[in-house]
Amino acid sequence: MDAYKLIYFDKISSTQDQAYDLIASGSVKNRTVIVANTQTSGRGRFKRNWVSRPGNLYASFIYKIDEHNPKIAYSVGVAVAETLISFGITPQIKWPNDILVDGKKISGILIEYAQNFVIIGIGVNIANCPKIKDYKTTKINNFTDASVSDVLNVLMKKIDKWTRCDFKLVRGRWMELAFGINKIITYHGDSFELIGINETGALVLRKDTKYILTYGDEISI
Numbered sequence: 001m002d003a004y005k006l007i008y009f010d011k012i013s014s015t016q017d018q019a020y021d022l023i024a025s026g027s028v029k030n031r032t033v034i035v036a037n038t039q040t041s042g043r044g045r046f047k048r049n050w051v052s053r054p055g056n057l058y059a060s061f062i063y064k065i066d067e068h069n070p071k072i073a074y075s076v077g078v079a080v081a082e083t084l085i086s087f088g089i090t091p092q093i094k095w096p097n098d099i100l101v102d103g104k105k106i107s108g109i110l111i112e113y114a115q116n117f118v119i120i121g122i123g124v125n126i127a128n129c130p131k132i133k134d135y136k137t138t139k140i141n142n143f144t145d146a147s148v149s150d151v152l153n154v155l156m157k158k159i160d161k162w163t164r165c166d167f168k169l170v171r172g173r174w175m176e177l178a179f180g181i182n183k184i185i186t187y188h189g190d191s192f193e194l195i196g197i198n199e200t201g202a203l204v205l206r207k208d209t210k211y212i213l214t215y216g217d218e219i220s221i
Contacts (some may be wrong), residue, residue, distance in 0.1 A: 005029055007033070009037070010038070011040065013039065015034040015035065016112060019032075019060040019114070028063070030063060031061075034062070035108045038053065056127060059121070059152065061120040062165075071133070074161060076162070077099065078093070079155065079163070081099055084140070086097065089101055089106075094179040094219065101138050104129075105125075107122065108123050127145060142173075176194050182195070195211075202214060205219075
């Protein structure tokens, strides 16, 4: 397995944007990680602002791929959760891309594609956590002392492990770590029971005897 190539910036608009630029220039290699101390235009899903103060991990992992793989989101979610577990923290994975601790957001994941690469953006609150309206947040240093490099080193190993696992193992671990399983959630304005994910990676919801499968829609828990 090739070693990672790390590219570090003190300040950058967005590690995801920098990843796109490198791919467009043709100068990027498989297993490249772009890390920034701060981001001026960090973003999550649907281009939501990601507050990026110093002391947290802001990274974009770039991998060469043969085809799009929607299941990779589960592998990465488990990898981030397992990274937190290695620091003695008990996380849960909230569909589709958040990691929670005690019901508070500690990490977010953004997966995008460019040419024949997948770009996996990961933000982890380590030294500080932003105040977000209607959304509680927390940080690793509320529980234990850890540096950005400590977290990144473990995360790289966990991503390597879980992206190479059979999806059956990933699915089983994701279900163990999932937030809201067998709870009532809101989907498109209606109430459903959250059952889990199936073997193709679809989220399974149930209302009475009716089952719904969804791949990318957001739910409210």
